[in-house]
Amino acid sequence: MTTSLLFLCIKGTMTTLGVAFGGLGIGMILGIGAGIISARRSGNPLLAACVQGYVFIVQGTPLYIQLLIALYGMPLIIGRAVDPLIAGIITIGLNSVAYVAQSIRGGINTIAPGQWEAAYVLGYSRAQTLWYIILPQTLRTVLPALINETISLIKETSIMGAVGVVELTKVVRDTVSRTLEPHWYIIAALVYLTIVGILQGAAHLLEKRFDYDKGH
Amino acid sequence: MIKATNLSLHQSGRTLLDAISFTIPAGRITAFVGSSGAGKTTLLRCCAHLITNYTGTLLLSNRPLADYTTQERVHTVGFVFQHFNLFPHLTVLENCSAPLLLSGTLSREKAVEQALLQLTLVGMESYAHRYPHQLSGGQQQRVAIARALALKPSLLLFDEPTSALDPESTEHFASVLKQLLQQGITIAYASHDMQFITATRDRVYLMEQGKIVDLQEGLSF
Numbered sequence: 558m559t560t561s562l563l564f565l566c567i568k569g570t571m572t573t574l575g576v577a578f579g580g581l582g583i584g585m586i587l588g589i590g591a592g593i594i595s596a597r598r599s600g601n602p603l604l605a606a607c608v609q610g611y612v613f614i615v616q617g618t619p620l621y622i623q624l625l626i627a628l629y630g631m632p633l634i635i636g637r638a639v640d641p642l643i644a645g646i647i648t649i650g651l652n653s654v655a656y657v658a659q660s661i662r663g664g665i666n667t668i669a670p671g672q673w674e675a676a677y678v679l680g681y682s683r684a685q686t687l688w689y690i691i692l693p694q695t696l697r698t699v700l701p702a703l704i705n706e707t708i709s710l711i712k713e714t715s716i717m718g719a720v721g722v723v724e725l726t727k728v729v730r731d732t733v734s735r736t737l738e739p740h741w742y743i744i745a746a747l748v749y750l751t752i753v754g755i756l757q758g759a760a761h762l763l764e765k766r767f768d769y770d771k772g773h
Numbered sequence: 774m775i776k777a778t779n780l781s782l783h784q785s786g787r788t789l790l791d792a793i794s795f796t797i798p799a800g801r802i803t804a805f806v807g808s809s810g811a812g813k814t815t816l817l818r819c820c821a822h823l824i825t826n827y828t829g830t831l832l833l834s835n836r837p838l839a840d841y842t843t844q845e846r847v848h849t850v851g852f853v854f855q856h857f858n859l860f861p862h863l864t865v866l867e868n869c870s871a872p873l874l875l876s877g878t879l880s881r882e883k884a885v886e887q888a889l890l891q892l893t894l895v896g897m898e899s900y901a902h903r904y905p906h907q908l909s910g911g912q913q914q915r916v917a918i919a920r921a922l923a924l925k926p927s928l929l930l931f932d933e934p935t936s937a938l939d940p941e942s943t944e945h946f947a948s949v950l951k952q953l954l955q956q957g958i959t960i961a962y963a964s965h966d967m968q969f970i971t972a973t974r975d976r977v978y979l980m981e982q983g984k985i986v987d988l989q990e991g992l993s994f
Contacts, residue, residue: 675858678821679872679924680847689871693862769862769904 562732562741569728570748572642576724577711579646584653584710585703591654592661593687598673608658615655621716624648628720645717653710660702664695697767704760708753725749774799774928774959775820779829782815782983789815790827791983797928802954803961804970807980813963814855816980817930820961821852833928844876851921855933857913859905859920865892866901869920876924891919895949911942918949922958929953931962935969947973 594601595608615623628644668691676686696703718727729745732738775797782790790812797803797820805813818824819831822838831838833849841849859868869888873879879887892898895915905913914934921929935943943966950960950973964970970977979987 669858671854671856671858672860674823675854675860677823678847678850678852679920680843680876681872682843685875689875690860694860697862769906 562736565728565732566725566741566744566748569723569725570752572722573711573714573724573726574752576642576645576649576714576717576722577707580649580653580714581707581710583647583650584657584706587650587654588657589661589692591658592665595658595662596665598665608662612655612659615652616659620648620652620713621719623652624716624720627651641717641721644720645714645722649710649714649717652713653706656706656709657703660699660706661695664699665691667698668694693767697769700760700764700767704756707756707760711752711756712749774834775961776832776835777816777819777829778832780816780819780827780831781829782819782824782827788983790819792829793980793983793985795978795985795988797959797961798976799927799959800954800957801959802950802973802975803959804974804977805961805963805980806965806967806970806977808965810982811980812983813965813980814932815983817852817932817961817963820928821850821930822846823852847872847876847924847926849926849928851924851926851929853914853917853921853929853931853934855936857905857917857937859913859916861905864902864904865897865908865916868905868916869923872920873923888919888923891922892916894922894952895919909942910937911939911945914938914942914946915949918953922953926958928959928961931960931964933964933966934962935964935966943969 591608591611593599595605595612599605624645627648628639628641631639631644631647672690672694673686676690681690714724715726717724718730721727725745725748729741732741775795777796778794779792780790780794781788781792793812793816795803795816805816807813815824819827820833820838822841825839833841838846859865860871863871866885866888869891870881870884873884873887874881889898889901892901895918897912897915897919900908900912900916905916908916914937918929934946938946947969953960974989977989978985979989
């Protein structure tokens with residue numbers, strides 16, 4: 558009994574990680590792009606305003622409502638039902654885009670204009686300036702915010718159980734309602750803590766690697 | 774080398790450059806002198822193509838500066854910023870070699886070799902693997918000069934070159950300028966440091982409120 562429950566917990570944890578990292582992948586790729594577009598030097602005020610509008614909508618509405626819109630709204634557009642897991646990954650990803658874009662935008666705006674100018678007089682193209690000069694400095698500045706976003710994402714996946722995604726929280730909730738053994742909640746909390754702990758350790762290493770001002 | 778005629782720049786209702794004409798002759802050192810807000814930095818920034826919305830003509834080797842391709846421009850005009858603007862996440866060597874690598878004309882080995890050569894020239898080769906924050910103001914300036922020289926420009930522009938330097942570094946910088954002149958590099962700088970200007974003068978334009986009010990020529994350096 559306990560072994561099968563443990564197996565279910567592991568499966569639920571895998572689903573949690575899948576949703577979180579799937580969403581994170583979408584969030585990072587699109588979020589960095591959106592952050593660049595919406596930065597002060599983007600040169601495209603219309604696109605920048607669109608990104609700002611998107612950020613306002615996402616940050617101003619609950620994740621649960623966004624999830625319901627994805628689950629019940631997407632079928633109206635694509636013409637067929639959407640798997641709750643897919644809807645979950647897309648929702649977490651698109652939600653994360655807003656937060657990542659906001660961080661990247663803020664980070665790019667803090668880079669001194671002299672860095673852009675130095676790159677220009679040295680012949681860097683705009684793309685080269687962004688890739689080799691601005692983004693490395695930006696990522697270092699916004700790394701703590703991105704780490705917090707990743708940790709939040711992992712915890713937010715617990716909402717997916719409400720639409721039938723069998724992730725960790727849903728597994729233990731179903732287990733407790735069947736077995737009336739509330740210690741499974743403690744086990745779930747410990748699993749979340751372990752994942753967050755590992756992430757924070759990795760983040761610490763990453764921060765040290767980016768920290769060219771210290772330790773050399 | 775550079776010939777500007779009726780160069781004007783207006784921004785937000787202010788006149789930054791007021792129909793000025795000047796030349797920066799090849800193989801010499803030209804100083805633009807004046808108090809803050811006189812327009813000397815703006816003028817140098819026009820010459821480096823950092824400002825492009827001016828009116829009038831700005832010829833570089835008898836060709837409009839605006840007609841130069843990026844690669845032509847960076848191999849002709851180098852610019853050393855007042856605060857050097859080194860890239861803080863790159864080492865001294867990477868700061869100098871990266872522009873060469875990105876231009877796509879040199880292999881990594883050649884780019885590193887050329888960067889090291891310029892660092893040796895300014896006495897900074899032993900700092901090649903340090904980061905900018907680990908250097909003093911004078912050392913950062915020498916790296917900025919090496920970075921600009923790595924692209925082998927024939928004209929080097931300096932914006933307020935002594936503002937971040939102590940007296941010892943200023944003296945060293947004057948000797949670096951002399952070295953560059955001997956290599957045939959044309960130099961122009963903007964400054965309001967009269968002691969430095971007196972020590973390095975050759976041709977001096979005096980500026981006031983966006984206008985050139987005087988030119989002193991034939992001074993010795």
